[in-house]
Amino acid sequence: MGNPIGIVDWVEKDGIMDDLLNQEAILTTHPMDQGFEAEVMKICSDKDIFVLKVWNKNSKPDVSLQYRLLNVLFERGLSVSKPMGWGINPHGEKVLLTTFDGMPVLEVDEKKMTVIANILSEIHKVHVKEIGNIHLLKSDFIDYFFPGVGEYYDINNALISLVQITQIKQERIIHGDFHLRNILEKNNRYTVIDWTNGQLGDPRYDFAWSLILIKIYVSERYAYVFRSAYLLENHVQQKDLEAFEALACLRWILLNRSGGTPKGPNIIERVKSLITKNPFLKEFEFTI
Template identity: 65%
Template sequence: MKNPICNVNWIEKNNLIDDLLKEASLTTDPMDQGFEAEVIKINSDKESFVLKVWNQRSKPDVSFQFHLLNVLFERGLSVSKPVGWGINPNTDKVLLTTFDGTPVLKVNKKKIMDIANLLSNIHQTTLEDLKNIQLPKYDFIDYFYPGVREHLDLYHALVPLVQRAQLRQDKLIHGDFHLENILEDNKRYTVIDWTNGQLGDIRYDFAWSLILIKIYISERYAEVFRSAYLLENDIPETEMNVFEAIACLRWILLYRNGGTPQRPSTIKRIKNFLINNPFLKDMSIKKYREVME
């Protein structure tokens, strides 16, 4: 078959691209697709790679991702090695990286602790470590809660929580750290999908990950994740409650827009969280407690 990467205009690349362009025996396998990108596994005789192709409606800064991955990989963080980025004949932006395994499907206590340490290592990366990388900084609500003003109950609950949180957008955050964005291969873990990498508040980044574990795995493993992360990162309990509330409101917004997976216990767990979180239970939140409606 035709070499699947030969029709890409590679803007930046390393020597691996040149070697792959010469190979006539490359094969491809489909992979799980995201909302805004097509993902293809490319196999050579020696190793495999992942080609991510963003459709034209999505406009990520792929050059930034390429350079960020380069720096993080060189520092020894658990990320895929970037191979190149460019533009295909459809003018879609593409990114080629190494293939580093499959998403985490089953967890145990040790694995959850290892994953918490992965996130902690990301958050402990200093701006000096990032060399000349200029991390973008966005308006928090506009970026993570697009369209929230159309849901006034959520918006009126979110704004005072964000004000109370006193955001500190001063560290590297992943922006969407969850199990589907963590690959494993022979007990080696790799964090993928850095589309949302930015200068942000690590308390929010951690809270978002923690909420997803509570919703989709269990309270028990969420507590393991929380304890392991907080061993290296001191976040007071009151601050954690605020950021968990903020993260929960994001999940509800995504749910209303059809962007969250559903399992038999999902809605029950969300409702229990709304009742038990000290910053949500006393608000007038009848409308979004009933998130099924």
């Protein structure tokens, strides 16, 4: 199909991009698993493999911000893909080219869960002053993470109650959707991808969202390992953790109603169990 990146008007690019643009005859493309927001494809040269992400769906993120944020985090040695360039294709769609860093983590053990927890911890330790002139989004918590929640009285009622007693702080970099499918594994190295939701936020929520997803889709056992490893480096009071886990549960319920959550055996039962055990949610009634 010729050079799949040659048709892009590159706004910012790495020096390696010029070499790729001259390799029209030897670049091949291979489709990858698609997300809800963008089309993703693997691009192979005779020496390297890259990933091209095309936002051709409803989501319209600030791709230039993602490119610059990834640059800063990569240069700081954090576990992120190296960004090669961003631009606009002939259809007016924004695209981002990064290194290819493996496949999503499909199987876990205690060692992996500990490493992954430490990666999240390192992300949360980066202070906004360390990223220079990059102006990260500081969004309204409810509007961003709970869009359309007003249509659901049960979720909205519990959400408002929780937000009123939880002091949400927006002073650290958060990923916004840190889960196993957004963590790639290659040669025992792990890389965090999909920074569409990267912003200034509360690390306690970012951690709680990850923890809840592990409890729902993996197991309580590995959630405990993940939790223990993270809390060794980050102090979170038990009451705060329970409150943010409650918020994460509410977000999952909201996403589930719109069909935005993976399905599987015993998933609903696990969620109901989490609600029953959480002191901030057990008195509410939800339709899941």
